[in-house]
């Protein structure tokens with residue numbers, strides 16, 4: 001395979017169920033060796049796309065390419081793309097050894113080669129000594145690892161995962177996801193992962209494709225989709241966002257000066273595209289990119305009143321009313337006095353204010 005070529009290429013794929021269009025002209029390149037996540041709310045078409053890649057369904061139009069070859073019409077077993085579902089899909093009556101060996105036996109590999117491969121997988125996935133156990137005698141995380149071991153034992157280079165962590169409790173989920181990422185890197189495989197959980201997507205992925213109603217709104221790195229969302233939907237779905245409507249009053253070499261109802265903002269120009277004086281825009285800023293202070297005298301930031309505060313362990317989340325806008329502000333380093341109250345000043349980081357291009361109409 002050409003290194004520059006994506007491992008999986010999806011070009012203009014559409015799929016309808018009856019009169020319902022689940023995917024509208026999706027195009028996406030999935031780089032070789034990457035961890036790519038399909039992220040979006042329930043019903044937006046993520047699973048549908050995964051099933052098309054795996055070959056469980058066929059697109060109505062458009063093409064799917066794996067390693068440079070068009071796979072439209074090929075059955076799943078000829079695509080080299082095992083799918084791991086959230087139920088892990090282990091055979092409950094088979095031992096760990098037999099579960100992992102299953103695909104190898106189907107391939108009619110000699111007994112000794114099967115044993116060697118299973119041993120290698122047991123070692124790689126930290127399952128040595130558990131080969132005689134049945135799935136029900138394993139924890140959720142261990143079952144998960146057996147599912148991956150089984151999928152990878154047959155030498156597949158692509159792993160398609162549909163919400164594989166959703167059966168685990170919150171703490172286990174965080175543990176298993178970092179483990180999963182590590183295993184994917186070590187095995188050097190291409191992973192396509194479906195989730196509606198934005199934290200999971202941000203923490204695991206090299207690339208994220210954000211879906212909405214059968215379309216990809218934005219595809220990019222986690223940093224891009226988080227700090228430079230293409231539109232309001234992405235800004236809102238991938239994390240929490242503050243939106244501030246305004247008008248550009250000056251476009252200087254290094255920055256935009258934007259007037260809003262509550263204040264004048266300076267926005268770093270490299271974030272701000274090709275805006276001109278007079279453009280109506282919406283600024284987006286994340287809660288942790290605004291600092292909050294009890295100091296209001298002479299403060300050149302925004303002045304507002306705290307309407308609520310909640311202690312979330314690693315930070316305090318405030319809601320602060322400034323004019324008609326309510327800001328959400330996260331303070332990861334609260335002072336010794338605990339949560340602030342009353343009137344405060346807010347200081348947005350000018351380098352972290354993003355301007356939404358699509359809303360720059362006058």
Ligand SMILES: Nc1ncnc2c1ncn2[C@@H]1O[C@H](COP(=O)(O)OP(=O)(O)OP(=O)(O)O)[C@@H](O)[C@H]1O
Pocket residue numbers: 017018020022040041042043044045046047048049196
């Ligand atoms: N076989 C089918 N027949 C009819 N409608 C279907 C079929 N499969 C999926 N759909 C519909 O297509 C839409 C997209 O479904 P899909 O399973 O791809 O969503 P999803 O983004 O994976 O959602 P979730 O996170 O809830 O699994 C949904 O509205 C679903 O009801």
